[in-house]
Amino acid sequence: MSVKIMKKKTKRNRERSHIPFRLNFLFFIVFALFAALIIQLGRLQVLNGASYQAMVNSTDKKIVTGNVPRGMVLDAKGRVLVGNSAKSAITYTKNMNVLADKMYAEANQLTKYLTIDKLDTLTERDQIDYYLSNPKNLKKWNARLPKSRKVAADGSKIPDKTVYQSTIDLVEKSFTGLSDKQKQAAAIFKIMSGAYQLSTVYIKNDNVTDKEIAEISEHLTSLPGINVGTDWERSYPNGDSMRSIIGHVSTEEQGLPEDGINSLLAQGYSRNDRVGTSYLEKQYESILHGSKSQTQVEVGNNNQILSSKVVFKGQKGSNLNLTIDQAYQTKVEAALKKIYAKAVAAGATTYSDGAYAVAMNPKTGAILAMAGEQNDRTTKQASDDALGVINRTFVMGSAVKGATVMGGMMDGVISPTNNTLPDTPIYLPSTPVKKSVYPVGTFGSLSAQSALEVSSNIYMMQLALREGKAEYIPNKSIKISPDIFTKMRGYFNQFGLGQKTGIDLPGEAKGIEGPTLTDDGSTAVGSALDLSYGNYDAYTLIQLAQYISAIANGGNRMKPYLVDSIQQTGTDGNLGKLESKTSPTVLNTINAPKSYFNVVKEGMYNVVNGTNAWGTAHTLKDIKPTFGAKTGTAQSFAREDPNDSNSKQVETVTSSLVGFAPYNDPQVAIAIVFPNLTSDEGHYNTLLAREMITDYYKLNNISK
The missing domain is CATH 3.40.710.10 (DD-peptidase/beta-lactamase superfamily)
Structure with missing residues (x-):
């Protein structure tokens, strides 16, 4: 009898000891995990905290260039044949990796303060690009695309560019155009989206009114990248006299000419730079173009411009003094x-x-x-x-x-x-x-x-x-x-x-x-x-x-020449020191x-x-x-x-x-x-x- 009692007791004791062991093991694991977490947190905070904080606060410094006025062309008596007329302008400097929906919203906001005069270059494709930059519109039309236009036959994803083009093709079939107000925004959006990262383009540089300048200046804090500046255009005090000799300068829309684009890009030009396209303006492009201004911008890890500092204000192009009176x-x-x-x-x-x-x-x-x-x-x-x-x-x-x-x-x-x-x-x-x-x-x-x-x-x-x-x-x-x-x-x-x-x-x-x-x-x-x-x-x-x-x-067979000398522009805007003087050249005797x-x-x-x-x-x-x-x-x-x-x-x-x-x-x-x-x-x-x-x-x- 006593033996039985002993056996039951042993079994009961065994059952009591089995449950605490599993709990203890579980507690041990939890404790170990917490310990590891505390150690990792300590390592991050104490040992590497400063470096990680630096990464969070990290910035990238980049140089942004800006255009300067071209040099003037003067006659033999110092009279201006070609000059520059300054005019007010609304500019846009594009942040890094800015998304289309952000530019869409900003373009819409700008229409409250700005009127774009020239809409004749706005194509149907431009209007559709603007329309689809609204995320709601893009989502709606993407949903209408058949699956075959999104996923290839082998199950792989079709590239986003191809899908976007398919969306455009679909929209075109029923697109009736934009309202006048939307066209204004679309024109602004086109300029913004066409800009390169950290490059400055002109949203409007013709007929900018005082009211437009005042209202945009007042709302600059809510318009990232937008600024009020100045632009210039060639002026001809003597009308069309000698225009065929002087030549022409491209517009910002025309940019670099196709026949010389690679050479000009290698010289540091941007694609939308204005350059001389014919005769004296072309022959002396490197002289008249001047040196671009340089602004150092600080870009945060969110790709937003944090600050900017002008490191070189630029040098206006040198002037041509002609031999012609x-x-x-x-x-x-x-x-x-x-x-x-x-x-x-x-x-x-x-x-x-x-x-x-x-x-x-x-x-x-x-x-x-x-x-x-x-x-x-x-x-x-x-x-x-x-x-x-x-x-x-x-x-x-x-x-x-x-x-x-x-x-x-x-x-x-x-x-x-x-x-x-x-x-x-x-x-x-x-x-x-x-x-x-x-x-x-x-x-x-x-x-x-x-x-x-x-x-x-x-x-x-x-x-x-x-x-x-x-x-x-x-x-x-x-x-x-x-x-x-x-x-x-x-x-x-x-x-x-x-x-x-x-x-x-x-x-x-x-x-x-x-x-x-x-x-x-x-x-x-x-x-x-x-x-x-x-x-x-x-x-x-x-x-x-x-x-x-x-x-x-x-x-003496003399070499004919039109440019008598090249002269800098002084800091006060007047003519500066002489850079070079043409010496008569005897080609052969x-x-x-x-x-x-x-x-x-x-x-x-x-x-x-x-x-x-x-x-x-x-x-x-x-x-x-x-x-x-x-x-x-x-x-x-x-x-x-x-x-x-x-x-x-x-x-x-x-x-x-x-x-x-x-x-x-x-x-x-x-x-x-x-x-x-x-x-x-x-x-x-x-x-x-x-x-x-x-x-x-x-x-x-x-x-x-």
């Missing part, structure tokens, strides 16, 4: 327009495409004036085309005969003391007689000086035959040296004819050389003779100015004695002041101090219909002139061309030359 430029432009209008009134411009003139300092190459009048044959409207001086080519005619005479002396076929040649026409088989404008037999022979005065084509052809060692028998085929074109063009090239002048403007043309061989492969003798008196190859007017300058200065140049100069003196009845510019002899010149008339051709390359070609006349003044101390060289006239009876070349020379004398106080 605006007063003289205006005179030349006005004279060209007036005389071309005379040609129009006389019915001489039916096939004409304009008229051009340039004046240059023959000793330095400085351009004194450039003017062009382009005639639209379809609309009959004329427009400024000063760049035609450097990028249009014409067969100039007898104006180039000074180079032909120089070539003859340099080749040794004539000399300053032995240059009289028979004035006998050239007869080639199956070809009209090649002669001068005056009747055959007017002169038995001519000196080089007289040949220039009466503009003898025969004399120049005789030089070409001698240079080519030709065997000439009337009405027989001429055998001439195959290198005649190379030789004659070589002499012309030394004066710049047929060569780029190197002027500091982009887009200069070289000229056009005619074929040197006939269809059967033989040397084109007739064409070589035409070349000798300027009726074959085509040149630019700036080349003619360079050529006559080399005659005037005694043999013509290796000929002074006596050769004297022959040509005497001939050009006679063109104006001679007594021969066939002299071509004697009407200018009353101008004092006197000057030297050479007129030109070339046979040219124009299409009857300018818009149809297959239309009939009509024979026209191109009238030209080159000259230098005063004769004894040349200070100005001029070149003029009136291409494709129906007649040159109006002597428009000499009429314009008169005004260009007399105006130059008056403005520079040059008298007898």
Whole structure:
């Protein structure tokens, strides 16, 4: 009995001890976990607390650049040709990783204080992007997308970009457009969303009212990234004068031009930067652009801008001081327009495409004036085309005969003391007689000086035959040296004819050389003779100015230039110190004695002041101090219909002139061309030359 009692007691004791053990084990685990947690908290707080706190408070410093006004363009007397007009602007600096819904809300808020004037660039896609930037709209339309447009056939997720495009496609089917108020917000949203992170763009920079500035300034704290600032735009105090020379600047919307975007980006430009896109603005972009301002911004770990500090306020672009005197430029432009209008009134411009003139300092190459009048044959409207001086080519005619005479002396076929040649026409088989404008037999022979005065084509052809060692028998085929074109063009090239002048403007043309061989492969003798008196190859007017300058200065081919100096802008906004000054550049020196140049100069003196009845510019002899010149008339051709390359070609006349003044101390060289006239009876070349020379004398106080 006692044994049983003992067994029951043992079992009962065993049951009592089993339950506390499990509880104790559980308590032990809980205690261990709490201990581990306390240790971890201690490690975080004590050992690494400072570093983790630093991570929480961490910021990133970045540099934000800002645009500065471009440099000005001034004339030779310091008058502003191109400046900058400051204007109020509302700007937006985009935070890092800002979401579309935030910009949507901010754009809507801005419409309470701001009116966007230009909505014509707002496309349907722009409106839909704005519409879907509202999270509710995006969610609603995403829900309507079929599953197949969200998940691929293999179960993988379709990229968000593709899904978004599918949503747009779906919205487009029933989209009816936005309200006027929403379009305002959409235009603002488009500008905001198109900005790069931490870049500043203009929300509105035209016609910003005082009320808009005041209201936005009052609410800046609730408009992240929005600020009130200033912008600038190019201003032209002289209107459209010289605009085709100065060039243009892109807008912020246009940004960098496609043809140079990679190069400009590599130089630190932003895609929406305004840059020079043509001529002087483009040629001197790096000078005019200036140095951008730099602002150091502190960005928090929530990608919001915490603070900003200007570290470099930027440097306005440097200024260009031109060689052109605006007063003289205006005179030349006005004279060209007036005389071309005379040609129009006389019915001489039916096939004409304009008229051009340039004046240059023959000793330095400085351009004194450039003017062009382009005639639209379809609309009959004329427009400024000063760049035609450097990028249009014409067969100039007898104006180039000074180079032909120089070539003859340099080749040794004539000399300053032995240059009289028979004035006998050239007869080639199956070809009209090649002669001068005056009747055959007017002169038995001519000196080089007289040949220039009466503009003898025969004399120049005789030089070409001698240079080519030709065997000439009337009405027989001429055998001439195959290198005649190379030789004659070589002499012309030394004066710049047929060569780029190197002027500091982009887009200069070289000229056009005619074929040197006939269809059967033989040397084109007739064409070589035409070349000798300027009726074959085509040149630019700036080349003619360079050529006559080399005659005037005694043999130096000067590089033409428009920018005389580059000058900084001072801290007070006025002109600062001179950065650089253009030095005259001699491209090549013509290796000929002074006596050769004297022959040509005497001939050009006679063109104006001679007594021969066939002299071509004697009407200018009353101008004092006197000057030297050479007129030109070339046979040219124009299409009857300018818009149809297959239309009939009509024979026209191109009238030209080159000259230098005063004769004894040349200070100005001029070149003029009136291409494709129906007649040159109006002597428009000499009429314009008169005004260009007399105006130059008056403005520079040059008298007898």
